Amino acid sequence: MIPQSIAEAVLAAERLEAFPRAAARILKVVENPNSSILDLERAVADDPSVSARLVKTANSPYFGMSRTIGNLRDALMMLGFRATHRLAITMATVGRAPGPFGPTLWMDALATGAACRAVCRAIGGRVDEDEAQLAGLLHDIGILVLLRVDPAGENRLLKEQWASGDLLAAERARYGFDHAELGAACLERWQFPVTLARAVATHHVAPDAMAKAKVEPFQVVVALGAVLARPTNRAGAREYSGLIDLGPAGLEQAVADAALLRDAPL
Ligand SMILES: [Fe+2]
Ligand SMILES: [Fe+2]
Secondary structure, three states: OOOOOHHHHHHHHHHOOOOOHHHHHHHHHHHOOOOOHHHHHHHHHOOHHHHHHHHHHHOOHHHOOOOOOOOHHHHHHHHOHHHHHHHHHHHHOHHHOOOOOHHHHHHHHHHHHHHHHHHHHHOOOOOOHHHHHHHHHHOOHHHHHHHHHOHHHHHHHHHHHOOOOOHHHHHHHHHOOOHHHHHHHHHHHOOOOHHHHHHHHOOOOOHHHHHHHOOOHHHHHHHHHHHHOOOOOOOOHHHHHHHOOOOHHHHHHHHHHHHHHHOOOO
């Protein structure tokens, strides 16, 4: 179907479970300050494929464990609360992007999440790097939703526009809105923090427009992260970094760090 409005697309996304129930439960657990890792385990266990991937991640050579981690509880203990939350939500959503662009979107999400974290470090911790990485991981969630709601249409747009075109303009022409607006609307609906939704909404806003709109540093970090994740076209990187007082050397450092972080399992 071709959704006629953002509201219609959000409802269709819900119907199609673009945001699985397990992910919603994980989010609730994380928001509740009284939650324990056992609550998190219960929420994650609802989704067998996510559980399996978490166990696999905990066994990755990155962590250098001498023994094999065989169950979900041990995996969660090792990964910790916040990393588990970030991993599980991302695997349950972006990790299930349907169609031929699934792997591309997954790689772009990982690269953007890593770049957002690296930028946070480069600007000296003014922005929460865990939250920025999650925003980077989820920045293109609107594409994922469109792939579920209008698979043929969005797949065609991606094929024509992903590498070098103007995906946003093409989406606006087809739907009357773009994946950044839709992604933000979905994240709000699913009760993610409003800072996160706001950053997803503006991840394609040009640097000069951002300067005029006096956006928050968090939004600039996510827009810059999305640009840095695409090594063939980093147009705008300098201008974005200027908005958060990140000089050329700092930017270079962030690019190098991002490459290292990308290979770490979230
Ligand atoms: Fe995007
Ligand atoms: Fe992207």
